[in-house]
Amino acid sequence: MELLILLIVTHFIADFYLQPKEWIDCRFDNKVRSRGLYKHILVHCVLVGLVLLFYAPSFSYALVMMLGIGLSHFTIDLWKAGKPATTPYFLIDQVLHIAVIVSLWVYVNGSHIQLLEFLIQTITNxxxxxxxxxxxxxxxxxxxxxxxxxxxxxAALFSAQASSTTPSDPNIGLxxxxxxxxxxxxxxxxxxxxxxxxxxxxxxxxxxxxxxxxxxxxxxxxxxxxxxxxxxxxxxxxxxxxxxxxxxxxxxx
The missing domain is CATH 1.20.58 (Methane Monooxygenase Hydroxylase; Chain G, domain 1)
Structure with missing residues (x-):
């Protein structure tokens, strides 16, 4: 469980604190040819690698996690590069990243059956x-x-205000x-x-x-x-x- 939490923490650090705006703009402008995208994936993989170096139980475990997280992150970010910067796409992007990390962790640890049973029991509770x-x-x-x-x-309120309120009225709310x-x-x-x-x-x-x-x-x-x-x-x-x-x-x- 410590490894899973560390991988999620690493994701947020790499995605929000170690990704300059220039890299994001470069990704949106150049898509697959973006240097910013490859730099971001490199930073992400380095941080994940450092975590796995100390917490992965074996080399094969670390290799699967590293490749899975790196490739999925590249694919998701490339997909998002063609989408508008709106709240739904932002949430979908982050949910996909976290879902991949959790899924890989569950799969590599061989506890997917137990997790599935737990989720079903929780949802139907x-x-x-x-x-x-x-x-x-x-x-x-x-x-x-x-x-x-x-x-x-x-109806009474807005009919009374209709004559005095204009589109430029500073009191109009969002x-x-x-x-x-x-x-x-x-x-x-x-x-x-x-x-x-x-x-x-x-x-x-x-x-x-x-x-x-x-x-x-x-x-x-x-x-x-x-x-x-x-x-x-x-x-x-x-x-x-x-x-x-x-x-x-x-x-x-």
Missing amino acids: PHVLIIVLAYILACKPASILISIILKRHT EAAGRWIGYIERCLTLTFLFMGQFSGIGFLVAAKTIFRFGDLTKNNDRQLTEYMLIGTLLSYTIALAIGWGTMACYRFL
């Missing part, structure tokens, strides 16, 4: 499924419920920012609740109050302030209700 369900409910379903509850207020703020705050609320860290929930409420409602009250827009306050309280109420319901089901299961 009712306690795990109920926690996953809680986070799923806390995101889009909760967001839709809040929008339905606030529908009348939303697109979909409110929805993502809601997702994050409800997921954090659930996490703190499951961990028994109720002070963390209080910190979230206080932080949002300071950063969001301070500007609203300065603008003397009481209608918008009350609308945002209702939305925030609904968001936390729904998150707490989901969390308490999940904990009750967890104990019942």
